[in-house]
Amino acid sequence: MNILFICASNSVRSQMAEGWARHLGDETINVRSAGLQPFMVHPMAIHVMKEAGVDISRQRCRRVDDRVLSWADCVVTLAEIDKPISLNIPGHARHERWSIANPDTLVSDAVTQEEAYRRIRDKIKEQVERWLRAAGKR
16 A cells, blocks of 8 residues: 655655654555655654654655656645645545644744644654554554
């Protein structure tokens, strides 16, 4: 099974989801991530994932295109609920929408950037675990 995680820049949420799926899933899943406007894997995402024992430092950012969409059996979009990602998902692929905030929007006087990234890391882990159990891939 091929799973594709997509977020806006392919720098945080989709990269974390890719890392968790590789780490927690079995050998029957292939995982990629992509973004609408890819940038680079955010250093804080690398840091908090490494804290949890998952190294995403070698993962690369890629742009969503027809080739990567046609590869996927399941496409998971990760975006705030009020900012849905609209794509032309191929008919053969299942599409799931996970409402996951950009961690930078959680930063405040009471929440540091590192804590915001940890919260999102943990939320994504829970979602990936739930998805893997439902798919029988864990």
